[in-house]
Amino acid sequence: MELTIDYECPQCKSSSHQRLSDISPGKIRKCARCGSPLVLTIEGLRGFERALHAYCHP
Ligand SMILES: [Zn+2]
Numbered sequence: 085m086e087l088t089i090d091y092e093c094p095q096c097k098s099s100s101h102q103r104l105s106d107i108s109p110g111k112i113r114k115c116a117r118c119g120s121p122l123v124l125t126i127e128g129l130r131g132f133e134r135a136l137h138a139y140c141h142p
Contacts, residue, residue, distance in 0.1 A: 087135055090128035095120040099128070 087104040093115035100122055102113060113122040 085139060087132070087139055089132040089135075090125070091122035092125045092128060093118065093120050094123055 088101040089104060089107065091100045091102055091113055092098070093100070096115065096118050098115060098117050100113070100116065102122075114120065115122055
């Protein structure tokens, strides 16, 4: 199982699943649709929290 975290595009509101292993500090992620920098949202973090919990307690 691979942990993913959801990022959101502030422009077109499309969400993007990013693999945790692909995330590194200072790296800018761009929206596949419009090229805007993706942002991490509270919803994305909450979803990640659930995924992490499921990962640790299968
Ligand atoms: Zn976009």
